[in-house]
Amino acid sequence: MSNLGTPERPLRVAIVGSGPSGFYAADALYKLSIKVKVDMFDRLPAPFGLVRYGVAPDHPKIKNVTKVYEKTAERPDFTFIGNVTVGEDISIHEMKKFYDAIIIATGAETDRKMGIEGEDLLGSYASTQFVGWYNGHPDFQDLTFDFSSEVAVVIGQGNVAMDVCRILLKTVDELKTTDITQNALETLATSKIKEVHCFGRRGPVQAAFTPIEIREFTELADCYTVISPKHFELNDASKKELEDPANAVRKKNFEILTELSKMSPDGKKKKFVMHFCNSPVEILGKGRVQQVVFEKNHLIGEPNQQKVRGSGVTNTFNCGLVFRSIGYLGVPIKGLPFHSSSGTITNQRGRITDSEQIYTGLYVSGWIKRGATGIIGTNKMDSDETVHNLFEDLENMNACPEPSTEALLAFLKSKEVRPVSFADWKKIDAAELERGKALGKSREKFVRVSGMLSAL
Numbered sequence: 137m138s139n140l141g142t143p144e145r146p147l148r149v150a151i152v153g154s155g156p157s158g159f160y161a162a163d164a165l166y167k168l169s170i171k172v173k174v175d176m177f178d179r180l181p182a183p184f185g186l187v188r189y190g191v192a193p194d195h196p197k198i199k200n201v202t203k204v205y206e207k208t209a210e211r212p213d214f215t216f217i218g219n220v221t222v223g224e225d226i227s228i229h230e231m232k233k234f235y236d237a238i239i240i241a242t243g244a245e246t247d248r249k250m251g252i253e254g255e256d257l258l259g260s261y262a263s264t265q266f267v268g269w270y271n272g273h274p275d276f277q278d279l280t281f282d283f284s285s286e287v288a289v290v291i292g293q294g295n296v297a298m299d300v301c302r303i304l305l306k307t308v309d310e311l312k313t314t315d316i317t318q319n320a321l322e323t324l325a326t327s328k329i330k331e332v333h334c335f336g337r338r339g340p341v342q343a344a345f346t347p348i349e350i351r352e353f354t355e356l357a358d359c360y361t362v363i364s365p366k367h368f369e370l371n372d373a374s375k376k377e378l379e380d381p382a383n384a385v386r387k388k389n390f391e392i393l394t395e396l397s398k399m400s401p402d403g404k405k406k407k408f409v410m411h412f413c414n415s416p417v418e419i420l421g422k423g424r425v426q427q428v429v430f431e432k433n434h435l436i437g438e439p440n441q442q443k444v445r446g447s448g449v450t451n452t453f454n455c456g457l458v459f460r461s462i463g464y465l466g467v468p469i470k471g472l473p474f475h476s477s478s479g480t481i482t483n484q485r486g487r488i489t490d491s492e493q494i495y496t497g498l499y500v501s502g503w504i505k506r507g508a509t510g511i512i513g514t515n516k517m518d519s520d521e522t523v524h525n526l527f528e529d530l531e532n533m534n535a536c537p538e539p540s541t542e543a544l545l546a547f548l549k550s551k552e553v554r555p556v557s558f559a560d561w562k563k564i565d566a567a568e569l570e571r572g573k574a575l576g577k578s579r580e581k582f583v584r585v586s587g588m589l590s591a592l
């Protein structure tokens with residue numbers, strides 16, 4: 137019988153990743169009827185993962201969720217250990233010495249590739265790169281984006297694509313008080329982009345964005361939307377999809393798209409154009425992006441399961457920039473099983489497994505568990521499931537030999553790793569808010585790890 141979870145020997149859980157799924161996992165652990173001690177790791181000195189580095193700067197309300205996470209972080213039985221890369225500074229095997237259970241909640245750090253010729257040409261980017269750049273993620277600050285051409289193409293029609301299109305189309309005035317980095321703001325201020333063309337491989341009824349996000353295009357200060365009436369001629373299966381009460385969100389999307397298609401320019405200088413039923417085939421250009429070749433698609437299959445079939449008819453579209461936005465992928469962690477096409481750590485309802493074994497004491501939560509789907513709140517249910525299964529395993533869990541955060545910190549010190557505590561982060565946070573105030577912005581982030589550490 138295990139004594140893990142008693143006041144004498146609290147259950148020690150490491151959570152790797154301090155984004156939404158990590159914090160929801162911590163919350164779920166604290167709601168258990170046992171005593172739990174959580175140490176949360178992040179490779180960056182700043183916590184909150186996707187909320188800080190993924191949510192668009194002009195969506196400040198969504199970022200308010202960090203206030204809830206802060207409450208968790210300030211608990212006495214919680215320790216934030218930032219600036220530590222699990223898998224490099226400390227291996228999973230080494231961590232098992234200090235923790236009874238480990239929950240991986242590292243999200244989806246990279247992107248899906250289209251797998252077409254020309255994808256790596258200069259001027260062709262992943263949305264992860266652009267989003268990371270304007271949000272101040274240290275991994276993307278050496279990138280340079282050339283906005284000297286007038287036409288940009290965004291491929292994919294999910295909410296990330298909507299973020300990318302909106303940021304490209306907003307005026308400086310619409311962005312200047314947000315927490316977009318000053319460098320991104322100044323670079324975008326020089327942008328010559330007049331048209332952003334967003335291409336979906338399926339139709340307007342199947343688009344992956346949600347109503348709030350598409351509705352924002354009705355409100356842009358200097359941009360109107362163009363959608364050809366031909367896109368509203370639906371096949372029978374799409375009509376049935378719209379009539380299905382389970383598809384209320386898609387019906388709303390369709391209504392908003394119809395509204396957008398009636399927009400007149402009203403003297404606005406920029407144009408957002410939506411194209412449907414077009415798959416990217418090839419990107420062309422001498423040294424840099426000049427054209428994208430698309431193949432026109434037909435939709436085939438039963439309602440709610442329609443797939444695309446290429447028509448063989450292609451058209452070539454001139455542009456100077458391409459952003460692919462066709463989904464995010466998780467990245468592997470040394471020592472853990474990984475499914476590369478879904479970008480997830482293989483698991484059964486949160487228990488890490490491969491075809492041969494269950495990895496005792498190792499769990500996964502959030503996008504690295506189920507793939508990059510759903511909104512921030514979706515991760516709550518996901519983390520609840522993982523923690524529920526962790527609790528079920530408690531009886532058979534192996535107690536770690538060194539149940540001490542001090543011992544863990546001493547181990548990191550021996551490796552010359554400089555961990556960042558939550559109190560440290562609050563200092564960085566205060567410095568960023570101060571820097572923002574000076575610029576009339578909600579925050580000016582440190583975009584390098586060295587900058588964050590220098591605030592301490």
Ligand code: NAP
Binds near residue numbers: 295337349415
């Ligand atoms: P997503 O919602 O899965 O959308 C991916 C898009 O890429 C879809 O339009 C998909 O079309 C298309 N696509 C996939 N493979 C393709 C290919 N080979 N060629 C052409 N198109 C392809 O992914 P996401 O936009 O990266 O968003 C990830 C998650 O974050 C989503 O759940 C999203 O809602 C969420 N998110 C939410 C917000 C917000 O709430 N404001 C903001 C950003 C992200 P098909 O439908 O045909 O597959």
